Amino acid sequence: MILNDALKEYCLRIADNSSILAHRLSEWSGHGPILEEDIAMSNMALDLIGQARGFYSYAATLEGKGRTEDDLAFRRDAREFVNRNLVEQPDHKDFGTAMLRSFLYSCLSYLQFRALMNSKDETISGLSAKAIKEVTYHVRHCGDWVVRLGDGTEESHRRINNSLEELWMYTAELFEQNEVDALLVKEGIAVDLTTLKQDWLNLVDEIFTQAKLTKPAEGGYQSSGGINGMHTEHLGYILAEMQFLPRAYPDAIW
Amino acid sequence: MHFVNRNLANPKQTSNIGMETTLSVEELNKREAEFDAKIAGGKTIEPKDWMPERYRKQLLRMMSQHAHSEVVGMLPEGNWITRAPSLARKAVLLAKVQDEAGHGLYIYSAAETLGMDRSEMIDQLLSGKAKYSSIFNYPTLSWADIGAIGWLVDGAAIVNQTVLAKCSYGPYSRAMLRICKEENFHNKQGYQIMAYLMRGTKEQRDMAQDAMNRFWWPALMMFGPSDTNSPNSADLMKWKVKLHSNDDLRQRFIDRTVPQAEAIGLRIPDDKLKWNESTRHYEFGEINWAEFNQVISGNGPCNKLRMKQRTDAHNNGAWVREAAAAYSAKKAASKK
Numbered sequence: 001m002i003l004n005d006a007l008k009e010y011c012l013r014i015a016d017n018s019s020i021l022a023h024r025l026s027e028w029s030g031h032g033p034i035l036e037e038d039i040a041m042s043n044m045a046l047d048l049i050g051q052a053r054g055f056y057s058y059a060a061t062l063e064g065k066g067r068t069e070d071d072l073a074f075r076r077d078a079r080e081f082v083n084r085n086l087v088e089q090p091d092h093k094d095f096g097t098a099m100l101r102s103f104l105y106s107c108l109s110y111l112q113f114r115a116l117m118n119s120k121d122e123t124i125s126g127l128s129a130k131a132i133k134e135v136t137y138h139v140r141h142c143g144d145w146v147v148r149l150g151d152g153t154e155e156s157h158r159r160i161n162n163s164l165e166e167l168w169m170y171t172a173e174l175f176e177q178n179e180v181d182a183l184l185v186k187e188g189i190a191v192d193l194t195t196l197k198q199d200w201l202n203l204v205d206e207i208f209t210q211a212k213l214t215k216p217a218e219g220g221y222q223s224s225g226g227i228n229g230m231h232t233e234h235l236g237y238i239l240a241e242m243q244f245l246p247r248a249y250p251d252a253i254w
Numbered sequence: 255m256h257f258v259n260r261n262l263a264n265p266k267q268t269s270n271i272g273m274e275t276t277l278s279v280e281e282l283n284k285r286e287a288e289f290d291a292k293i294a295g296g297k298t299i300e301p302k303d304w305m306p307e308r309y310r311k312q313l314l315r316m317m318s319q320h321a322h323s324e325v326v327g328m329l330p331e332g333n334w335i336t337r338a339p340s341l342a343r344k345a346v347l348l349a350k351v352q353d354e355a356g357h358g359l360y361i362y363s364a365a366e367t368l369g370m371d372r373s374e375m376i377d378q379l380l381s382g383k384a385k386y387s388s389i390f391n392y393p394t395l396s397w398a399d400i401g402a403i404g405w406l407v408d409g410a411a412i413v414n415q416t417v418l419a420k421c422s423y424g425p426y427s428r429a430m431l432r433i434c435k436e437e438n439f440h441n442k443q444g445y446q447i448m449a450y451l452m453r454g455t456k457e458q459r460d461m462a463q464d465a466m467n468r469f470w471w472p473a474l475m476m477f478g479p480s481d482t483n484s485p486n487s488a489d490l491m492k493w494k495v496k497l498h499s500n501d502d503l504r505q506r507f508i509d510r511t512v513p514q515a516e517a518i519g520l521r522i523p524d525d526k527l528k529w530n531e532s533t534r535h536y537e538f539g540e541i542n543w544a545e546f547n548q549v550i551s552g553n554g555p556c557n558k559l560r561m562k563q564r565t566d567a568h569n570n571g572a573w574v575r576e577a578a579a580a581y582s583a584k585k586a587a588s589k590k
Contacts, residue, residue, distance in 0.1 A: 019341070026335045026344070029351050030328035031563070033571020035359045038328070042352035049345045056341070070340045093566075095574045151584065152577025159573065245339035245397055252455050254339035254397070254447075 006183045007121065008062040009082065010190055012072065013180075013227060015055035016083035019073055021105060022048035023238055024087065025098070033095050040141060044102065047134035054127045074246040078236050079229040086170035086223075088235045096149045096156070097163040103142035104167060107203040108174045108196065110135045115191035124189060143207045150211025157212065165216055172222040174200070180227075293494050298424035301367035309493055310368050312486060313423050315384075316495065317365035318375045323387035324358035326379075329563050330394045330556070331403055339397060346443050347400060353436045360433065364425035380565050388546065389472050391554030398451055398458075398465035404444015406466075406473040406511065412437045413507045414477070422494040445514065452518040459519075466515070467523045474538075475546045477504040483543075508536050 025045035032038035056069035067075075086105055091097035113135055116128035149160040175193045184190035208215065224230070245254065277285070285304050292299065299305055328351045335351065338344035362372045378384035389407050394400065412434060419430035451462035478484055478500040490496035498506075515522055526539035548554065 022344075023336060026348055029335050029348060030325075030332035030355075031567040031570075033567070033574035035325065035355050035362075037571075037574075038355040039352055039359070042348050042355070046345055046348055046352070049341055049348070053341050053345075070342075073341055074339075093570055095571065148581040149574070149577050152581045153573070155573050156577030156580075241336050244337050249455065249457060252339075252458050254343055254450060254454075 001179055001183060003183060003187065004062055006180045007124075007189065008059045009180045010184055011055040011059035011062065011124075013082045015052045015059060015069075015072070016081050017087050017105070017109070018048040018055070019052035020081070020083045020235070020238060021087040021102065022046075022052060023242055024089075024091065025102070028093075028098065031093060037095070041098070044134075044138050044141070047131075047138070051127070051131050051134070054130070058123050058127070070246065074243045078231055078239055081231065081235060081239070082227050082229060083231075083235075084170070084174055084176075085226040085232050085235075086167065086174060088232060088238060089167060089170060090234055094159065094163060096145075096160040097166065099142045099145040099149070100160060100163045100167055102138060103146050103207065104171055104204065105174070106135050106138040106142060107200050108193075110139050110203075111196040111199050112191060112193070115196070119190070120188040139203070143203075146207050146213070147211045150208070150213045160211070161213060164213055168216045169221050170223045173224055173226055176224065176227055178227055293422050297422075298427060299422050300424045308489065309495075312490060312493070313426065313495060314365060314368045314370055316490075317361055317368070317426055318370070318378065319385050319387075321358050321361035321365060321375065322379045322384055323390065324354045324361065326386045326390045326560050326564060327407075328354045328358075329560055330390055330392070331400055333394045334397060334400050337397070338400075343447075350404065350440050350443065353440065357433050357436070360429050361426075364429045367425050376568065380561070380568060382552070382561070385550065387476060388549040388554060389476050390560060391549050391556045392468065392472050393556050395468075396461050396465060398448070398461040399469065401444050401447030401451060401462065402465035402469040404440050404442075405448055405514075406444070406469050407476065408437050408440040408444060409511060410473050410476045410507050412441055413503050413510075417497050417503065420494075420497060445518075448520065449518045452520060463520060466520050470523050471542060471545075472549075474504055474508070474541055475549075477501075477507065479543065479546070480541075505535055508538055512536055 022045040025041050025048070028041045029038065029045075032041060052073065053069050056072045060067045060069060060072055084105070086101060089097075089101060091101060110132070113128040113132045117125050117132060119125040119128065146160065149156040151157070175197050177193055181190055181193065185192045204215075223232070245252075286306055289299070289303075289305060289309075292303075299309075331347060331351050331354075335344060335347050338347050362375060365375065366372060375384065379386065389410075394403070415430045415434050415437060419427055419434055421427050421430070448462050448465075451458040481487060481499040481501050484500055487496060487499065491499075512522060512527070524539045526537065528537050529535075530537050549557070552558075
């Protein structure tokens with residue numbers, strides 16, 4: 001694998017994560033539990049779309065085939081998407097699931113962007129410096145909700161606990177790496193995710209303690225393979241919806 | 255959390271609710287005269303000022319209806335966020351719908367100064383007691399409908415709200431000033447969507463014209479019944495809550511919108527539409543008031559769906575609001 005291809009793949013990964021999670025959050029627009037949360041969830045989705053656009057554009061530039069950010073978002077099929085499977089999980093309009101999903105992902109994203117601010121690739125470090133401010137807020141906002149729901153009522157505790165049981169199987173995968181990482185870490189462009197695992201656990205544990213939540217026991221099924229294009233059944237539906245117009249009207253400009 | 259303490263046990267600045275009952279007839283007349291003079295002199299009425307009960311009720315009705323319209327109005331456009339055709343369009347639409355949530359919040363807060371809590375206003379919406387703009391009871395069937403709504407619906411709203419920004423009730427007038435700025439951006443993004451479609455493929459142009467055909471008349475209905483049939487108009491005009499008649503505003507909207515449609519090649523679906531050189535206004539065909547009356551009385555294509563969506567969101571969020579309140583109470587107790 002040559003460096004340029006690895007870097008493009010790395011950018012696609014960040015962009016896909018942001019884009020798919022933004023999509024899930026945007027499903028809430030108009031359906032939140034209170035207006036303030038409608039606004040907050042849209043805010044987070046907008047931040048993520050901005051991140052996706054930045055990293056897709058850079059990926060397109062690295063590829064050098066004249067494709068655009070939208071070609072990468074709207075004209076690739078599910079097996080080409082390299083997001084972590086956590087972000088594509090549905091929440092079935094359960095607010096706790098939505099908050100927990102964003103919290104678990106944002107903790108990683110926060111640590112990753114923080115490290116990538118020192119990337120030897122200037123575009124990556126620049127995009128990361130912008131994203132870190134946004135993701136810091138996501139961690140705090142979603143973490144606050146995990147605590148409120150975990151330590152709120154009996155019902156809310158039961159529900160957020162169920163969400164945790166459902167989502168935990170997608171957390172080990174957050175740290176999966178492949179040859180892309182190996183190459184870029186060596187060049188000082190990417191961060192070795194194994195070095196972030198303990199910090200991630202600390203962030204999560206701190207919130208779970210306040211939320212009176214216990215992590216599910218180890219040894220259950222753990223999802224794998226998002227970065228290699230192995231996804232859950234949900235991604236296909238997201239893309240069917242998201243890509244409908246550009247696919248149905250391939251010559252149109254919107 | 256804003257919502258946790260929002261009940262009447264902990265009131266914000268509210269108006270003089272119920273004070274009239276203690277006033278003598280002479281005193282009441284004197285206050286009404288002062289109130290009328292203040293309005294005639296172009297002064298704004300503020301929450302702490304005395305106001306006739308009918309003024310308060312009419313404003314509360316208008317403002318809560320306006321806030322509900324913002325919130326219900328999120329639904330038809332929200333319907334296309336996940337299918338927006340590019341990342342940029344998705345971001346713009348998401349931001350627009352987010353603005354509407356913000357407008358709703360802002361107007362609910364302004365309306366609360368008249369003595370009703372937000373949760374009570376929302377209960378009135380969900381029980382069907384309070385109305386919202388009839389335009390949101392039409393479906394969004396294609397991407398072009400998002401353009402049509404931004405351009406026509408927000409365009410009509412701007413005409414209404416620009417005037418409301420000069421209305422006599424201070425909190426409402428200030429809310430409108432702020433909101434109008436954002437509505438202008440909404441209007442432009444809608445028109446831009448239409449302009450892109452009209453210079454696109456034949457399928458895109460057909461999509462745009464179809465949206466125009468479906469949204470033109472409902473947009474005209476947004477200004478409300480003709481003045482001869484508008485029951486609240488006389489009082490509202492006397493109090494400078496309303497500064498122009500429904501028909502005047504409708505005409506203003508038509509006059510400014512027709513040239514915009516022509517500029518991008520969209521046809522107005524009205525055979526009677528023509529420019530009158532002597533009045534300097536467009537003449538237009540008869541609005542289908544029977545349809546309007548059907549839709550506002552609950553029998554439009556999406557009335558049931560919109561209420562279901564709002565009710566579901568409210569009910570699905572109940573446990574979240576309860577948890578936040580419980581958590582907040584625990585924290586407050588542990589501080590004591």
